[in-house]
Amino acid sequence: xxxxxxxxxxxxxxxxxxxxxxxxxxxxxxxxxxxxxxFRDPQESTVYPILNRLEKKxxxxxxxxxxxxxxxxxxxxxxxxxxxxxxxxxxxxENLKQTADKLLEx
Amino acid sequence: xxxxTKQSRWVIYTSLFVSGAVIFTTLLYFFSAKDTSxxxxxxxxxxxxxxALLSVIVVFVTxxxxxxxxxxxxxxxxxxxxxxxxxxxxxxxxxxEKKETxxxxxxxxxxxxxxxxxxxxxxxxxxxxxxxxxxxxxGYRNRFLFTLLSGIEYAxxxxxxxxxxxxxxxSEGLGFFESKPGYSMIILLLPIAFIGIPLMKYFIRxxxxxxxxxxxLLIFAVNVAFMExxxxxxxxxxxxxxxxxxxxxxxxGWGFLVLWLCILAGSIGxxxxxxxxxxxxx
Numbered sequence: 001x002x003x004x005x006x007x008x009x010x011x012x013x014x015x016x017x018x019x020x021x022x023x024x025x026x027x028x029x030x031x032x033x034x035x036x037x038x039f040r041d042p043q044e045s046t047v048y049p050i051l052n053r054l055e056k057k058x059x060x061x062x063x064x065x066x067x068x069x070x071x072x073x074x075x076x077x078x079x080x081x082x083x084x085x086x087x088x089x090x091x092x093x094e095n096l097k098q099t100a101d102k103l104l105e106x
Numbered sequence: 107x108x109x110x111t112k113q114s115r116w117v118i119y120t121s122l123f124v125s126g127a128v129i130f131t132t133l134l135y136f137f138s139a140k141d142t143s144x145x146x147x148x149x150x151x152x153x154x155x156x157x158a159l160l161s162v163i164v165v166f167v168t169x170x171x172x173x174x175x176x177x178x179x180x181x182x183x184x185x186x187x188x189x190x191x192x193x194x195x196x197x198x199x200x201x202x203e204k205k206e207t208x209x210x211x212x213x214x215x216x217x218x219x220x221x222x223x224x225x226x227x228x229x230x231x232x233x234x235x236x237x238x239x240x241x242x243x244x245g246y247r248n249r250f251l252f253t254l255l256s257g258i259e260y261a262x263x264x265x266x267x268x269x270x271x272x273x274x275x276x277s278e279g280l281g282f283f284e285s286k287p288g289y290s291m292i293i294l295l296l297p298i299a300f301i302g303i304p305l306m307k308y309f310i311r312x313x314x315x316x317x318x319x320x321x322x323l324l325i326f327a328v329n330v331a332f333m334e335x336x337x338x339x340x341x342x343x344x345x346x347x348x349x350x351x352x353x354x355x356x357x358x359g360w361g362f363l364v365l366w367l368c369i370l371a372g373s374i375g376x377x378x379x380x381x382x383x384x385x386x387x388x
Contacts, residue, residue, distance in 0.1 A: 028213075
């Protein structure tokens with residue numbers, strides 16, 4: 001649904017930051033984790049540009065680590081800026097959720 | 107060639123065609139101009155032919171290398187990987203950004219392949235959209251402005267190349283600043299810099315190689331037609347006569363050399379600033 005997609009786009013960035021706060025990991029694992037939390041069929045083609053954008057903004061940093069499957073993997077982790085951004089996201093999301101909940105109860 | 111994909115073979119045949127066309131026109135020019143006083147013409151021709159042949163070898167080796175680098179990918183994923191790589195060539199990303207992205211994508215694809223996913227599930231089936239998103243994530247959001255600034259850079263580089271060519275070709279011992287290419291090259295090179303290359307990149311991004319080559323050939327054809335028609339019919343018009351006959355130096359002194367270099371550096375600097383702002387806003 002188009003509405004789903006729009007909502008997801010806004011949420012995905014914050015959710016990826018939250019995932020990477022708990023676990024330093026690589027791109028494909030982020031996709032798997034999103035899927036395990038119930039995001040419907042997240043695609044690498046959506047997640048990779050977000051990871052790249054967050055890295056360019058200085059909210060994530062990355063390092064190469066060897067992989068048993070092929071070339072070294074890029075592992076992403078939160079920076080101090082990323083931690084602040086995540087805290088802001090949590091607070092904004094909480095407000096939005098409360099407002100939406102109130103509205104939907106009417 | 108046997109174990110190459112259709113896309114790779116197509117790219118190699120295209121490079122052979124372009125290289126052949128360059129060599130053919132170079133030889134044509136050589137045989138028509140060999141009696142002139144341009145003493146360095148032989149060396150220039152040899153250099154152009156060598157570059158044309160070398161470019162075919164580079165294309166062939168690059169395609170082979172791509173397959174070797176991505177040897178862990180199955181046919182399905184390699185076809186997508188190759189298409190993304192070609193599409194990236196038409197993007198405004200820099201050399202190292204493309205390299206970094208392709209390395210990341212290779213890792214992602216290997217992981218996805220080992221998890222039993224298909225290339226279509228990973229890319230969403232729309233490779234152009236994927237490349238656009240990657241490009242945006244690097245801060246290249248205002249593509250029109252980036253294209254315009256790139257056009258300025260190409261134009262300045264072409265002016266330098268033509269001035270150098272004219273200087274090397276000259277037989278009268280003229281200095282670099284005294285070499286005078288004139289207007290005729292400008293009306294060929296500016297459309298290539300501002301229209302030809304942006305359109306060519308657009309078609310490469312869309313994986314339409316025939317159109318990509320067609321655009322450049324069309325600009326050359328239009329230029330030849332314009333020059334021929336105006337020379338035969340409109341030489342009485344002042345500005346047409348100037349285009350055909352007037353010569354002047356693009357870089358007549360050190361001041362101009364510095365000016366052109368400043369324009370080049372300015373364009374690169376503006377691009378950097380726009381990207382920085384764009385990344386901050388993302």
